[in-house]
Amino acid sequence: MPSPNEILNELKKVKYPGFTRDIVSFGLVKDIEVGHSGVTVFLGAVSANPDVARAVAENVKQTVAAMAGVGAVRVEVQSAPPTRQATVQSGRRPVPGVKHVIAVASGKGGVGKSTVAVNLALAMQASGRRVGLMDADVYGPSVAMMMGVEDSVRVSADKRIIPMQRYGVRYVSMALFVNDQTPVIWRGPMVTKLETEFLFNVDWGELDCLVLDLPPGTGDAQLTITQRVVLAGGVIVTTPQEVALLDVKRGVAMFKQVDTPVLGVIENMSYYTCKRCAHRHEIFGHGGGARMAEELGLEMLGELPITPEMRAGADHARPLVAVSPRHPASQEFMRIAGRILERLDRMPKPLNAEAAQ
Ligand SMILES: Nc1ncnc2c1ncn2[C@@H]1O[C@H](COP(=O)(O)OP(=O)(O)O)[C@@H](O)[C@H]1O
Ligand SMILES: [Mg+2]
Known part of the structure; x- marks a missing residue:
């Protein structure tokens, strides 16, 4: 009988449908038990699509059964011994091929x-990472405009959505599927639900980081998304007014509720730095953000x-970081990206990459 390690090595031959990458490097193999009665392979959540999950399980079974000395082979999907993260974020799935997902939120x-x-996303890409961007705000499809995406959506042979690519960043939005003729039933919670499924059916390839632009606010729609995806962390965008403090608190509470x-x-x-006099005008007051961050025990990213x-x-699909990387605001984005990437790099192995090492 081969050892669990030998079996794991053999499973590196099993490719994830539609990908050049194998299921082991995707972190789908959670555990392998070798007993008298045979081999049991535990796979994490494979796909939202039951056909894909079945195909992977069948392929695993055949691959292991073909090894010398192996008797019966059982494959159990999504019944791995729970890891800490899986326990905390139960019911959530990793996005296949994606190391870290971060959600950008705001109170309004x-x-x-x-x-x-x-x-x-562009600053992370400029730092040498493979980055994806998902517009989860279906009613304000501003990201498509900012990125300059107009092409119609393409779908791969195994019915996965192929992201658009702009300035080196892969991008999708469900807004690209929703138009004026979209039935009313699609609005509201229904959209959020579909959208979350949608996210798992994108052929992201391999990404270091996927940035989710959440819909504005910290209510149910945002919660639904953050509840279903394994998130590495949340980023809260705010303005300096004192009243924004309350919004940030709500954002913090939302992420806390989903253990993110x-x-x-x-x-x-x-x-605002005046072009003529070079004076820094602090229109909404000074230090509000920093004070608030301290009060709430949060890091001020920039x-x-x-x-x-x-x-x-x-407005013209020429995002600042891509077209004017030397601009002081672009430089600040680079520093912010650096701080976030540093945090992500220090994080324990994400759930979907666990078996990869
Ligand atoms: N730092 C900034 N300086 C100037 N204009 C900005 C800045 N940040 C955002 N904007 C502009 O403010 C408007 C709202 O920004 P947007 O990113 O669409 O907000 P949200 O996604 O929070 O609704 C847009 O016209 C955008 O170009
Ligand atoms: Mg927006």
Whole structure:
């Protein structure tokens, strides 16, 4: 009878349907038991699609059965011994091929959440990471406009959605499927539900980080998404006004409810540097964000100035970080990305990469 390690090695030959990567490197193999009665392979949540899950299980069975000395082979899907993270975030699935998923949230609309999500994704990409961006705000499809995505959606042979690629970042939005003719029944909770499934059916390939631009607010729609995906952390975008404190508190409470660490707060529209006199105008007051971060025990990830070029870039599909990497606001995005990546790199192995090492 081969050892569990030998079997694990053999399972590296099993490719995930539609991917060049194997199921072991995707972290799908959770445990292997070798007993008198045969071999049992425990697989994590394989796919939302039962056909894909069956195909993988069958392939695993055949691969192990073909090894010398192996008798009966059993494959159990999603009944791995629970890990700490799996216990805490039960019912959640990792996104296949994605190391870390982070969610960008805000208490309300208009604070620059989408602008931050787009430029943050670009800054991570500029730091040499493979990055994806998902617009989860179906009613404000601003990310598509900011990224300049117009193509229609393509679907692969195994019915997975192929993300668009702009400025080196892979991008999808369910907004690309929802239009004026979309039936009313699709609105509201229904959309959120479909959207979460949608996320798992994107052919992301291999990503170091997937950035989710959540819908604005901290209510049920946001909770539904954050409850179903294994999240590495949340990022809260706010503005410097004192009243924003309450929004940040709500954001913190939301992530707490789903046992997701808050990676920190980004203060947007913090100040304006006058082009003529070079003076830094702190229109909404000074130090509010930092005080609040301290009070709530959060990391202040960075402060972004009011930047006319950022707004213009957003309107014309020319995101600042991609087109003006030397701009002070782009540099601040690079520092913010660096801080977040440092946190992610220090995190324990994500659930879906556990068996990879
Ligand atoms: N730092 C900034 N400087 C100038 N304009 C900004 C800045 N951040 C965001 N904006 C602009 O503010 C508007 C709202 O931003 P958006 O990212 O769509 O907000 P949200 O996603 O929170 O609703 C957009 O027109 C955007 O270009
Ligand atoms: Mg938005």
